[in-house]
Amino acid sequence: MFWLSVAAHAGSLAIPYERYELDNGLEVILHEDHDLPIVQVNLWYHVGSKDERVGRSGFAHLFEHLMFQGSLHHDAEYFEPLQEVGGTINGTTSLDRTNYFEGVPSEHLPRALWLEADRMGWLAPALTQEKLDNQIDVVRNERRQRYDNQPFGLSRMILHQELYPEGHPYQVITIGKHEDLEAATLDDVKDFFATWYVPNNATLVVAGDFDVEQTKALVERYFGPIPAGPEPSHAEAPDWSIEGETRLYRVDDKATETRFWMVWQSPALYASGDAELDAFSSAFGSGKDAPLYQELVLDQQIARSISAAQHSQMLESKYVISGTVADGHTADEVVAEVDRLLAEALERGVTEAELEVARVSFEKRFLGNLRTVASKANTLNGYNHHLGEPDSAQWDLDRFLGLTVDGVNAVARATLGNQDRFVLVMSPPEEEE
Amino acid sequence: MMWLALWACAPKAPVAAPVLAELDRTMMPAALAPRTFELPDVQVASLANGVDVLLVEDHELPLVTVRLALDLGSSHDPEGLARLASVTMDMLNEGAGELDVTAIEQERRRLGMSLGQSAGWDSSAVSTTHVTRNLEPGLDLMAAVVLEPTFPEALWEVEQKSRLQSYQRNLREPGALARRVGGALMYGDAYHGRLSQEADYQAITTDAMAAWHRDHVHAGNATFLVSGDTTLEQIVPLLDARFGSWGGEGANPDASPTMQQPEATTIYLVDLPGSAQSVVRGSTFVPGRTAADFDALQVANLVFGGQFTSRLNMNLREDKGWTYGARSSLSNSHGNSLWGFSTSVKSEVTAEALAEALRELAAVGGDAPLSAEELAYQQSSAIQGYPRRFDQPAYLLDRTWDERLYELPSDWTERFPERIGGVTLEAAQAAFTEHVVNQPLAIVVVGDVASIQEPLEALGHPVVLLDSDARPLEN
Numbered sequence: 037m038f039w040l041s042v043a044a045h046a047g048s049l050a051i052p053y054e055r056y057e058l059d060n061g062l063e064v065i066l067h068e069d070h071d072l073p074i075v076q077v078n079l080w081y082h083v084g085s086k087d088e089r090v091g092r093s094g095f096a097h098l099f100e101h102l103m104f105q106g107s108l109h110h111d112a113e114y115f116e117p118l119q120e121v122g123g124t125i126n127g128t129t130s131l132d133r134t135n136y137f138e139g140v141p142s143e144h145l146p147r148a149l150w151l152e153a154d155r156m157g158w159l160a161p162a163l164t165q166e167k168l169d170n171q172i173d174v175v176r177n178e179r180r181q182r183y184d185n186q187p188f189g190l191s192r193m194i195l196h197q198e199l200y201p202e203g204h205p206y207q208v209i210t211i212g213k214h215e216d217l218e219a220a221t222l223d224d225v226k227d228f229f230a231t232w233y234v235p236n237n238a239t240l241v242v243a244g245d246f247d248v249e250q251t252k253a254l255v256e257r258y259f260g261p262i263p264a265g266p267e268p269s270h271a272e273a274p275d276w277s278i279e280g281e282t283r284l285y286r287v288d289d290k291a292t293e294t295r296f297w298m299v300w301q302s303p304a305l306y307a308s309g310d311a312e313l314d315a316f317s318s319a320f321g322s323g324k325d326a327p328l329y330q331e332l333v334l335d336q337q338i339a340r341s342i343s344a345a346q347h348s349q350m351l352e353s354k355y356v357i358s359g360t361v362a363d364g365h366t367a368d369e370v371v372a373e374v375d376r377l378l379a380e381a382l383e384r385g386v387t388e389a390e391l392e393v394a395r396v397s398f399e400k401r402f403l404g405n406l407r408t409v410a411s412k413a414n415t416l417n418g419y420n421h422h423l424g425e426p427d428s429a430q431w432d433l434d435r436f437l438g439l440t441v442d443g444v445n446a447v448a449r450a451t452l453g454n455q456d457r458f459v460l461v462m463s464p465p466e467e468e469e
Numbered sequence: 470m471m472w473l474a475l476w477a478c479a480p481k482a483p484v485a486a487p488v489l490a491e492l493d494r495t496m497m498p499a500a501l502a503p504r505t506f507e508l509p510d511v512q513v514a515s516l517a518n519g520v521d522v523l524l525v526e527d528h529e530l531p532l533v534t535v536r537l538a539l540d541l542g543s544s545h546d547p548e549g550l551a552r553l554a555s556v557t558m559d560m561l562n563e564g565a566g567e568l569d570v571t572a573i574e575q576e577r578r579r580l581g582m583s584l585g586q587s588a589g590w591d592s593s594a595v596s597t598t599h600v601t602r603n604l605e606p607g608l609d610l611m612a613a614v615v616l617e618p619t620f621p622e623a624l625w626e627v628e629q630k631s632r633l634q635s636y637q638r639n640l641r642e643p644g645a646l647a648r649r650v651g652g653a654l655m656y657g658d659a660y661h662g663r664l665s666q667e668a669d670y671q672a673i674t675t676d677a678m679a680a681w682h683r684d685h686v687h688a689g690n691a692t693f694l695v696s697g698d699t700t701l702e703q704i705v706p707l708l709d710a711r712f713g714s715w716g717g718e719g720a721n722p723d724a725s726p727t728m729q730q731p732e733a734t735t736i737y738l739v740d741l742p743g744s745a746q747s748v749v750r751g752s753t754f755v756p757g758r759t760a761a762d763f764d765a766l767q768v769a770n771l772v773f774g775g776q777f778t779s780r781l782n783m784n785l786r787e788d789k790g791w792t793y794g795a796r797s798s799l800s801n802s803h804g805n806s807l808w809g810f811s812t813s814v815k816s817e818v819t820a821e822a823l824a825e826a827l828r829e830l831a832a833v834g835g836d837a838p839l840s841a842e843e844l845a846y847q848q849s850s851a852i853q854g855y856p857r858r859f860d861q862p863a864y865l866l867d868r869t870w871d872e873r874l875y876e877l878p879s880d881w882t883e884r885f886p887e888r889i890g891g892v893t894l895e896a897a898q899a900a901f902t903e904h905v906v907n908q909p910l911a912i913v914v915v916g917d918v919a920s921i922q923e924p925l926e927a928l929g930h931p932v933v934l935l936d937s938d939a940r941p942l943e944n
Contacts, residue, residue, distance in 0.1 A: 071529075072506065072856055072857070072859060072860060073504035073505065073506050073856055074856060074857050074860065108494075109494035109495045110497075113778065113783075113787065115777045115778050116778050117497060119776060119777065119778045119850050119854075120846055120849055120850055121500075121849065121850070121853045121854075122849070122850050122851065122852065122853030122854025122855065122857065123853075123854065123857075124854075124857070139857055141503075141504070141853050141856065141857075142501065142504050143500040143501040143502060143503045143504060144500055144501075144853075145501065146498035146499070146500070146501065147497060147498055147500070149498075150494070150497065150498045154494060158494075169790070170787065170788075170790045171790070172790075173789075173790025173791070173815075174786055174787075174790050174792075174793060176815075177746070177790070177791065177792050177793045177813075177814070177815055178793040180745040180746045180793075180813075180815060181746055181792075181793045181813045182793075184745040184746075185643055185744055185745045185746045185813070186642065186643075187638055187641050187642060245504065250501070257492060258492075261492075289743055290641050290743075291638075291641070292634075292637040292638050292640070292641055293634055293637070293638060323574050323578055324570055324571065324574040325571045325574040325575045325578065330571070333627065333631075334570075334624075334627060337627060337630070340630070340631045340634050340635075341631070360634070362630065362634070363630075363634060392579075393575075393578045393579055396578070396579070396580070396581030396600070396603075397578060397581050399581060399600065400532070400581040400582075400583070400598070400600055403530050403531065403532050403600070404532070404598075406530060407530065407532075407861065408860045408861060409860060410860070
């Protein structure tokens, strides 16, 4: 990581790397950083919950859990041999991808590679009904803990279910439905593994304190013999658009206040218009100096919190203005005021000064993301997954530094200057007198 | 400071020969040559008024983090004004000197600076991160917020309503509710256990904030923790210019919290009708960090429940599938530490899960004492995992601050591997049995009382129904 600070924004952000491919199609990206004697192994499979088939929601994530339950040559818990040497190990699944990562002392890099390779090549022979049943229970408990048992825990689920049309890859969020999780079979797991967990659908990043030649030999040794699979075909963005407004009112038994979400369709992550909407949010909806907060929270006091943000996703994004309604007021009242302020903001447009504020905050956010070896490893894989170029940090930052007032205003008007949107309102149950 | 990788761990699985041998995937690969780890330096200097500055340099990125740490927090909120420290710290950026809230926010964002305030039980902080080129104006803003807050009445009225609304919300969040009730049971109606209630928020005034600020946010309580792209030569004059003539001293109130060790294991049940899961927490006080057997207790806790591979999680999650996770931990404060386990389990198995956790605990003192293998595993885990923590320079500063705040030996952090490595099986077994296994626990269960009360009563411990303020309900 080098930063050459020559002028206000004229730095150069780089994460030097070497990328190559094994014969079986596994992409490998190496990034050296010798500050500490630790190494990060970060493996992305290019599959997310968007790629699940209908009736098997939650499956990509359930599968991720099974990846920690043992494989042919290490048919035991995956945490065990890595926590033994002080390593961290985990994985996450999102709509768009699945990642696995380990941070271990440098000398134990072979152990981490050995384990990752074994489950990439030989997970299926070690699968059992007992493991599947256990992890279905664990994942359903994860859902209960993080979604079902929290105030507003179901909001994102309802929002995706009602916003996206039937069969849309984002219609069910990653955690999935209880009934689909319960219905998962061993055959489903094996099919999913054969389809998606092939070396030619994965990218391995090794970052930190390691020797390049030695590591290349280790990677070839452990991953090289895994056979390539058929090229999987990924979910594609459906051609659809919201027409008119749908406003949905739901009761949340656990809620003690009312919240609302106003959602527009917006450009995909890294697509033209994505950065423009981030910049618009910076001026309009984030911070105590922004119109939304000033007017609705401080002056009128009809909302307790309010924010506007572009939620970037791979196939298409959603632009969300959400808030908490002050007791004694209604969501419809706040939404009407948001509409008024939004119309004013779009009419007025962002200013050069506001854009400059946005640029500085993006710069700082980018720097913050490169602070640890673990986040650099994940950043390389993220850029590679979405853009095909691991070292896109400067390109990404330039998207923001190069924004113009006219560009931002045009995109904001095109995206938000209409009533083609979905509004969700969630309120506490009516009190019985 | 230098610490060599002294720990040689005996791997459990057979070890393969080095890289060139034919690959046998059933063999765990041998380790490569071990590397040494050097603990970064903490540089120390003082401002003109005696305020200490601790610095960990890191010039990889053009960012500087400056944190003002105060050695007093919410533990001593005045009677009837619970959360005063937290509210006061939160209000610091709502107006300062000539700047109103909008001007503060505009300047902060113009500089690309982050600014956050917080109050814990024993300490409070104003935390800032700056891009290097904007460090000086950023410190100006930080100084204004710390030294000249105005606590505008009108903004407190807004914030007060917001706090009251989120207070209601938190009473419905099962994890937060369990922590609230558990804290009150263990610490009593003072210090760490003091419950915030609607009346507290209604009673807090901007005058009370100004008084708290005057009495506690002063040089006598302050330490600057700095990390990132700066040097002592640069940062000390910059801080001196802004904080060097800052005065104030005075003893803080006695920092030792009151502690109520449970007399008999008791289940305290708090109702959240219709819960999909029950949150279960069990606690007891154990000796604090300077006790001779504290390290033994730490290692034993790792075997029992400290991480994923510990007995508790492997049983409740990986064997039974009753939960997304179960852990036990030690939380450290002035005086004794608090040991506790916690999990969130499917409602139908609440009593079974609690019984299983208690059975695991009893087993340590009975038919499944800690084994030499488990102990070695967790020692290896803690010691070999030590260097990784320093990936963020702030970690070392946090630990150093911790040593100062709680008056621990100054090599407490540095000697961590040595202390952990020195724990014997006998010591770990004895410490955990005496201080945890043989102690009564206060167990809080937050869930759907209608469906879980009866099975919990069958466990043989007294069951007491409490409200969200930890007051017993009439049955």
